[in-house]
Amino acid sequence: MVKTRWRRLVLAGLAILAIGGLSGPAVSYNFNPATRVEAAQTDAQTQTTKLVVHYQPKAGDTVQRGVYVWADGLDGKWYKFTGTDKFGQVAALDLAGNYAKMNFIVTTEDWKKDGGDRTVTSAGGLGEA
Known part of the structure; x- marks a missing residue:
């Protein structure tokens, strides 16, 4: 009786693996907290936010301006x-x-x-002014 249950569990597991798992892609778990923090930081760094700034200079203004952009708590950068x-x-x-x-x-x-x-403010990775 124990062998029969064991066989059924093994066969059920093999069947699940054969059809691609229970649902969705396979997930691996890493229980090292330092690695999880690094992974979260790397993920945040690979994401991008698109900012579109429209600017209408005053009539006759020929000064070459650009946009200095920053987020709260972070250094900014000037862009043409x-x-x-x-x-x-x-x-x-x-x-x-x-x-x-x-x-x-x-x-x-x-x-x-x-x-x-x-x-x-941005929504869905896009901010526009």
Whole structure:
């Protein structure tokens, strides 16, 4: 009787493996906390957030500006505008990381700002202003 139950369990397990598992892809578990933290950090670093900033300079303004972008608690970086549309200049940026809120200033590399700090919230990895 014990051998029969054992055989049934083994056959049921083999059948499950043959059809691809119970549901979804196989999952491996690593119980080393340090490795899990590193994996979570790596996953966050591979995600991107797209930020699109539209900017219309004042009439006759020929100063070459760009966008200085940062997220709360992180250092920022200055980017050139990447193109134009019917409104004016556009910066379409793919930022490493997953951000719900990003901040930006329209400025030159030597900090001749046009306006003040602005904040954009993103939904589904996209923020647009």
